[in-house]
Amino acid sequence: YIESNDRxxxxxxxxxxxxxxxxxxxxxxxxxxDNFIRIHRSYIVNRASITSIDKDYIxxxxxxxxxxxxxxxxxxxESSQII
Numbered sequence: 859y860i861e862s863n864d865r866x867x868x869x870x871x872x873x874x875x876x877x878x879x880x881x882x883x884x885x886x887x888x889x890x891x892d893n894f895i896r897i898h899r900s901y902i903v904n905r906a907s908i909t910s911i912d913k914d915y916i917x918x919x920x921x922x923x924x925x926x927x928x929x930x931x932x933x934x935x936e937s938s939q940i941i
Contacts, residue, residue, distance in 0.1 A: 859903040859918055860886050860894075870921075897933055898926040911937045 861868045862883035869877040869886075881889075887896055894902050897916055901923050910917040911933065915924050925933050 859901060859907065859921075859923060860890075862900045895933065895936065897929050898924055899928070905936075 859870050860883060861870065865880060867879055867881055867883055867886060869879070871877065883900070883902060887894070887902055890902065893906065894904055896902050903916060903918060903923060907918045908916055909919060911925075913925075915922045916933070917923075
């Protein structure tokens with residue numbers, strides 16, 4: 859998944875690898891395409907990595923990421939396709 863933190867973006871990859879860069883999260887959203895979904899102004903997640911979806915958060919393994927009200931309907935509409 860990708861997390862935006864002020865002016866820095868952190869890409870969380872498999873095997874606990876992380877990468878930091880200055881590319882904005884909106885640019886990442888355009889670059890990554892349909893395999894990823896925006897769930898919050900600070901988070902984009904890989905659909906294939908989602909293990910569960912709850913009302914307020916998405917789980918990627920042990921990590922819980924919040925779903926914002928702005929993206930809630932889009933996440934719920936696609937939840938049957940994701941899992």
